[in-house]
Amino acid sequence: MNVTHLVPDFLKVPLRRPYWAAIGLLYRSHLALQYRLPKVIAPHFCPVCGAGLRRFKVIAWGDTACVFCDSSERRRLAWSFLSRCTDLLDGRLKSMLHIAPERPFEVALSKLLGAGYVSADLLKPNVRVRVDITHLPFPNDSFDVVLCSHVLEHVQDDLQAMQEFTRVLKLRGWALIMVPHFPEIGKTFEDPSVTDPAERLKLFGQEDHVRVYGEDFVSRLENAGFEVRVMRSADFLSQKDITRFNITHLSGDIFLCTKRG
Numbered sequence: 279m280n281v282t283h284l285v286p287d288f289l290k291v292p293l294r295r296p297y298w299a300a301i302g303l304l305y306r307s308h309l310a311l312q313y314r315l316p317k318v319i320a321p322h323f324c325p326v327c328g329a330g331l332r333r334f335k336v337i338a339w340g341d342t343a344c345v346f347c348d349s350s351e352r353r354r355l356a357w358s359f360l361s362r363c364t365d366l367l368d369g370r371l372k373s374m375l376h377i378a379p380e381r382p383f384e385v386a387l388s389k390l391l392g393a394g395y396v397s398a399d400l401l402k403p404n405v406r407v408r409v410d411i412t413h414l415p416f417p418n419d420s421f422d423v424v425l426c427s428h429v430l431e432h433v434q435d436d437l438q439a440m441q442e443f444t445r446v447l448k449l450r451g452w453a454l455i456m457v458p459h460f461p462e463i464g465k466t467f468e469d470p471s472v473t474d475p476a477e478r479l480k481l482f483g484q485e486d487h488v489r490v491y492g493e494d495f496v497s498r499l500e501n502a503g504f505e506v507r508v509m510r511s512a513d514f515l516s517q518k519d520i521t522r523f524n525i526t527h528l529s530g531d532i533f534l535c536t537k538r539g
């Protein structure tokens with residue numbers, strides 16, 4: 279949040295840098311006092327940044343986030359999966375396409391993979407490549423890993439985007455895909471004629487969503503050329519860790535997709 283407009287002009291000129299540095303330090307100290315605890319006694323733990331926590335902060339829709347790295351439930355689930363169930367963090371994989379990169383992941387992965395790490399987005403500044411994911415500007419078989427979380431529900435032609443992911447993945451590559459997923463509604467609900475943000479909010483739950491994925495999400499991925507495994511927190515985390523990381527049904531599922539050979 280930019281609050282510089284709240285600061286009187288007479289303070290901005292002579293005290294700009296030290297002033298903001300002091301505010302930052304005070305804010306971080308306040309957060310630490312309010313939320314941080316030594317890991318050995320903390321009831322909660324953020325698997326993304328490694329902070330021991332008294333509690334997570336409640337954010338929108340009852341979701342919770344780590345105040346130190348801003349990781350929501352789905353990010354904590356995804357990072358736990360990447361670190362425990364894949365060889366991505368071993369540094370043996372060489373190339374990764376990360377769509378709409380989550381900041382804490384981006385920092386760690388770009389350090390690990392160097393030039394092999396490609397962050398990409400249609401709108402976000404500071405990504406390596408500006409892309410439309412339905413037309414990726416990469417040759418076939420370019421990446422070991424594609425990571426794309428909570429993006430496809432914004433894309434009109436999601437089949438084309440999924441096909442692009444299969445195309446740019448190497449034969450033994452894999453994609454971690456997450457979306458808001460509601461199997462209980464039955465078939466995926468979409469209506470391309472709905473373009474009004476208020477109507478989208480009413481029908482799809484967010485002003486820039488174009489559908490609500492239902493039970494057929496896996497078959498949509500399969501139609502794009504993937505073999506799919508659905509991974510839930512209990513498949514790879516102990517109940518103790520699920521509680522410590524505060525992961526609930528709000529985190530959703532992980533769709534682990536491999537290119538059909």
Ligand SMILES: [Zn+2]
Nearest residue numbers: 324327344347
């Ligand atoms: Zn964290």
